[in-house]
Amino acid sequence: MKSSDSLTASRAQTADAVTLPELIEARADRDPERVALCVDGRDELTMGGWLSRARPVAAGLLGHAVRPGDRVGLLFADSAWLDYAVAALGVYLAGGAVVGMSARLGSAELTQRLSAVGAAGLIHGTGIDVPTGQGWSAPLPDLAAGSGSGPLSSRPAIAPDDLVEIIHTSGTTGPAKAVAVTHANLTFGRNAAMDQVAGPAGGVLTPVPLGTNACHSAILAALTSAATVHVLRRPDARSAAEAVARFQLPAAILPAPLARAMVAQGLAEQYLSGLRTLMLGSAPVHTVTANRLRALLPDTAVSIGYGSTEAAPAFTQLPSQDFEKHPGSLGLPRPGAEVRIVGPDGARAEPGSVGEIWLRCPGPQRSYYGRPMDDTFQDGWTRMGDLGSVGGDGYLSFFDRAADAVRAADGRLISTYSIEDALLEHPEVADAAAVADRSGPPGAVAAFVQPRTPGTPLPPDRLRGFLADRLSSAEVPARIVAVGELPRGPLGKVLKRRLGVAN
Incomplete structure (x- = not known):
C-alpha cells in the first residue's frame, strides 16, 4: 500500500522522466542504421527501418481511437518475431499500452487476460485464432495498410505516468498476475544492465519465447540499448547454444532453466566457449549450475541477476569476480537500489536471519493492474515472494520461494x-x-x-x-x-x- 509520502515522491520522480517513444526516437536519430534486432542470425530490423514500419501501425491505431494508456493486445505465432516487434513499437508510438500474449495460451486464458485489463483491441498475425468479444481486432498488415505509409499526422500527448505495458507474471506458483508499467518506470535507468553485459556495441543473445515478459525485455533492450539483440524462433537449449557459436556472439543472457539444460546436455563446453560475458537470470540460479558453468567456461565472465516482473528496475547482481568470496549469493543491489529482509513480525531481520526479501529503487514503482493498493507494493518496496538473508557485508542469499518452503x-x-x-x-x-x-x-x-x-x-x-x-x-x-x-x-x-x- 502506498502512503501519501511515497505517492508524492513518485510524482517527483516522473517530473523529469521521458516517455518510451522519446527515448526510442532519440536513439534512432543517433544511429538509424544500427541493427537493433536480429532473428535467427539473418532477419534484421535497423532502428530506422523498425520505426518506418511501425509508424503506419501507430497511425492505424489512432484511427481506431486508441488513446494514451489504452491497452492493446498482441497475438502472433511463435515464429513471427519481426511482426510482433513492429506491432509493439506501433503501440508504443501511438501511446497505447502493449499487452503481450502467447499463442500457446488457450482461448479461454487469452479471453480472460484481455477482458481483465479492459483491452481496447487486438493486433494479430495471419492464421491466428482470435478470441472474440474483446474490442476490435485487426491483422497487422491490414492495420498498417489502412493508415497510409507516411509519418504520423499528429503526435499523441503521452505523459511519463501513462501506462506503456501490461506484463503478466510467469504463473510459476499461482495464476499469472497482470503488472502495470508506466513510461517513467520503463525508461528509468534504461538500459544499464544490457549495456553492461553486451558492451557498447556488442551482440547479445536473449533466447526467450515470444509474448513473454522476457520477450518484451529483449525488444526494449533492442530499442534502447547500444547492443544488437539476437533472438530465436526456437529458443531451446541446443538452438541457443549453437547460435552462440554459429554467429560468434560475445554475450548472452540466459534463463536459468535453459542454462541448466545446456549443462545437462553437454552443450556449454561445446558451444559457449567464445562468450565474453554470460548473465543468468529469470529464475533463481542453483549454485551447482553456476559453478559448473564457471568451470566449463573459464574465460567467460559469468554473472547472476536477480529481480522480478513486479520489482523492475530494481535488481541485484553477483559479478563473476565475487563468486568465490560469496558462493550461493545473489550479489548486491544495483546502484541506487536497496534490499531488505523482513521477519514474520514485519520488522527488519538481523543480518544472516532468513526472512522475506524486499527490493526497491528510486524509480517509479509498478503495480498490479486494477489492484493499486495490493500489499506486494509498499512505500517503494516490492515484496519478492522469496525468502533469503543478507549478511553483514550486504550480499543477498536466496533461501527459497516463500510458497515452496x-x-x-x-x-x-x-x-x-x-x-x-x-x-x-x-x-x-x-x-x-x-x-x-x-x-x-x-x-x-x-x-x-x-x-x-x-x-x-x-x-x-x-x-x-x-x-x-x-x-x-x-x-x-x-x-x-x-x-x-x-x-x-x-x-x-x-x-x-x-x-x-x-x-
Whole structure:
C-alpha cells in the first residue's frame, strides 16, 4: 500500500522522466542504421527501418481511437518475431499500452487476460485464432495498410505516468498476475544492465519465447540499448547454444532453466566457449549450475541477476569476480537500489536471519493492474515472494520461494531450493524439483527428478544415500520420483503447483 509520502515522491520522480517513444526516437536519430534486432542470425530490423514500419501501425491505431494508456493486445505465432516487434513499437508510438500474449495460451486464458485489463483491441498475425468479444481486432498488415505509409499526422500527448505495458507474471506458483508499467518506470535507468553485459556495441543473445515478459525485455533492450539483440524462433537449449557459436556472439543472457539444460546436455563446453560475458537470470540460479558453468567456461565472465516482473528496475547482481568470496549469493543491489529482509513480525531481520526479501529503487514503482493498493507494493518496496538473508557485508542469499518452503515437524523451514541443488550435483540427474509431500506427514518432502539420459533408472534409495551426505535427515525427501519431463512454463521454469497436484 502506498502512503501519501511515497505517492508524492513518485510524482517527483516522473517530473523529469521521458516517455518510451522519446527515448526510442532519440536513439534512432543517433544511429538509424544500427541493427537493433536480429532473428535467427539473418532477419534484421535497423532502428530506422523498425520505426518506418511501425509508424503506419501507430497511425492505424489512432484511427481506431486508441488513446494514451489504452491497452492493446498482441497475438502472433511463435515464429513471427519481426511482426510482433513492429506491432509493439506501433503501440508504443501511438501511446497505447502493449499487452503481450502467447499463442500457446488457450482461448479461454487469452479471453480472460484481455477482458481483465479492459483491452481496447487486438493486433494479430495471419492464421491466428482470435478470441472474440474483446474490442476490435485487426491483422497487422491490414492495420498498417489502412493508415497510409507516411509519418504520423499528429503526435499523441503521452505523459511519463501513462501506462506503456501490461506484463503478466510467469504463473510459476499461482495464476499469472497482470503488472502495470508506466513510461517513467520503463525508461528509468534504461538500459544499464544490457549495456553492461553486451558492451557498447556488442551482440547479445536473449533466447526467450515470444509474448513473454522476457520477450518484451529483449525488444526494449533492442530499442534502447547500444547492443544488437539476437533472438530465436526456437529458443531451446541446443538452438541457443549453437547460435552462440554459429554467429560468434560475445554475450548472452540466459534463463536459468535453459542454462541448466545446456549443462545437462553437454552443450556449454561445446558451444559457449567464445562468450565474453554470460548473465543468468529469470529464475533463481542453483549454485551447482553456476559453478559448473564457471568451470566449463573459464574465460567467460559469468554473472547472476536477480529481480522480478513486479520489482523492475530494481535488481541485484553477483559479478563473476565475487563468486568465490560469496558462493550461493545473489550479489548486491544495483546502484541506487536497496534490499531488505523482513521477519514474520514485519520488522527488519538481523543480518544472516532468513526472512522475506524486499527490493526497491528510486524509480517509479509498478503495480498490479486494477489492484493499486495490493500489499506486494509498499512505500517503494516490492515484496519478492522469496525468502533469503543478507549478511553483514550486504550480499543477498536466496533461501527459497516463500510458497515452496516446507515447515518441518520441529518448526524449522526446509528449503526445497537447497534439496534441488543437492540433487543436481548427482551426475545422472538433469533437473529436479522438490515440493511438500501431501501424501506424507507434516514436513515431509517429495522430489521429482529428470534423468540426464532419458530412460535411465534412478533408484530412490541410491539418491537418498547420495543426499544423506549433503543434507540433514529432515531435508532428505521421503519420496523421490523419476519423471520423463518436469512440467514447465514458457521460460522453462518448473511449474511446482502442478507437481503439488500430481502428488
